Amino acid sequence: MDRQRIVNLLAAIAAITVFGFTFGLMFPLISLIMESRGIPSQWIGYNAAMHPLGIVLSIFVIPYVVRRFGAKRAVIGAALLTGAVIVSYPFFPVFWWWFGFRVLQGFFVSILFAISEAWIVRFSEGAWRTRILAIYTSILALSFGGGPAIIGFTGIEGALPFLVGGAVLLAAIIPIFFVRDEEVDSDDETPLSVLAFAKKAPILLFAVGMFAILDAANLSFLPVYAVKKGFSQDMAAFALTAFVLGNTVLQFPIGWLADHFPKRWVMVGCGVLSGTCSFLVPMVFGTWALWPVLTVMGATAAGIYTVALAELGERFSGHELVTGTASFSTMWGVGALVGSLAAGWSIAGFGPDGLPFTMAAVFAVFIISAIVSALKERQQPA
Template identity: 35%
Template sequence: MRWGTYFAVCAAVISIGLALGVTMPLVSLRLEGWGYDSFAIGVMAATPAIGVLLGASLAGRWAARFGTTGLMQLCLLAGAVSVGLLALVPSYPVWLLLRLLIGVALTVVFILGESWINQLAVDKWRGRLVALYGTGYALSQLSGPLLLSLLGAATDLGFWVGTGLLIGGSLLLLGRTGAPTVDAHSASGRGLTGFCRKLPSIAWAVSLFAAFEAMMLTLLPIYGLRQGFTQEVALLMASVVVVGDAVLQLPIGWLADRMSRRTLFRACGVTLLLSSLGVPLLLHTPLIWPLWVLFGASAGGLFTLSLILIGERYRDDELVRANAHIAQLWGIGCLIGPLATGAASQWVSGHALPMMMALGAAGFVWLAWQRPDFGDAGAALEAD
């Protein structure tokens, strides 16, 4: 196994997490300060999801033309330029366009980077190696809001830090080899319906975690503010959720190498359902802090186990294509989650965020018990 390449690719993708962890809450807090309502902030949070869908359809063709490594570097640099322009052009319509471009560029990096990581991992260590990547990514997101609380939301320094991180991620990939072989068809995005039909629990889990991640970094700080907490405490809540995601992914990965991965998958769904229901009840008590940890860990476990279950089935073109479907589902989750939650927060309930997560978790639990075999993976990519 190429350990140097594994850690370099992990670090390059993780640089995205830290950059987004700084800039996404900064965008939401800036819009809140400008007087925009929850729905407008939710639209901004959901815009990169459209870019995700575009990026998933283009990744294979672009990788075939430019090469996996070169394309990842190019997209990281494009993301850096877009983040820098957020600081230079403080305009809501322009920010929508820039967030769209960020979604396209960074989605390509995720598809190719996660395929590369899964390709490098040997199966007996797959759970731990994928979880190690997941832990690093979660820690980068944790560090983002904490770093923003130190930098402050009143200046544009957070945007410039995000720009520098993405440039650094591009440099880490210089000279790296061993990426999955890709042709123009592999990540075309075709066959998503068949993928969802054959692997419904994985498809739902990915969409749910995407909605979770988008809402934690954009709407959770706003949720905290509107429930009477200070900006510092609201940002800390978002960080604690990511702590749960980060701290417990390695134990989940370790368990995934030693017990039924499907049983563990279901357990994460049940835990997410119960913790989501507990948030409104415990929000203003000390118990909310360990509950936030459990909330983050169970949601992160769903995504980590989805990647593990995909990685044990596919290689090369099929692996890249599966990850393109994962990216499409991610885009759908990022699009629907913030929009629905932003609208529900404004017009239905102040506790819409945890209630929407509970509803999504309930859907996963139902699917996980309806389809205990998680479908026929071999046929999932053939249904074009």
């Protein structure tokens, strides 16, 4: 791998760190603040849903932004705008400003994510792809875990946690300035639409959507769930850290399995473990077993995304690969929108334990669908 490809990969990983940290910090921070002010769970869910709504809306402008300004400028600009949104929260009232801010935050962060992930998949081509993608998902998970951990030190009152988030954004864009190669494909091939890509890889997009539902639901409501079950705010934030921490060490074994066994069956196994762990959360809450259960649940849910991304890189290239990463981002936004709303409704309708049981039911649907897909793939002639 030449030096320039390494620089591009490091720049992309830096941008993904921004994405992960802001998601990991802002989702629980805003939810905990709204919970502390007595805002009902349904409205917390509606507010959390504004972030993925912004992600979905961004798909319509990302190609134009890249063509107009170039990939590097687009990433740097999106990071600066995301930082401006984050530091604005504590200076405006919750209703209705924070709803608009969540849309803008999701919109700008999605530009970071879609471009950076396209960089990663493109420049990891070759024998090192799986290992690079494992490093990528591990760093993403670590940045997710770092966000809620900060809350344990800064608390949720005042502007400090928001200012910390803004400072990290500024620090993380520094490596991006070293990117030198921003060449855009110059051929006349017409890129696929998201719908056209979906017909080619429906199970991959479905897998991303299922992961996003669980991911967004827990990012938004796991701390709220833990507070309602008796944890302090600090312990509730660390519960979310446990949910994402396992990804930093468990993606490599999941990647190894995907290299040695059919990827669809690895996805099924990850889905079974995620759904089972979610179902067990109410039964082990308040015991030592909660922490490994949360860790395995988060790691195997993220493993579904890792395997889907690896298959995307193997099956697609060129314009189709770019469309695929944009489609993944869009599907994540749709799934996160559903997950945020479903989490709020489940807690409001069935009490705190409605959250983990609803997520277990969601993964039961995914498991059945993935098994059917794997069986169909196995029956196809080689």
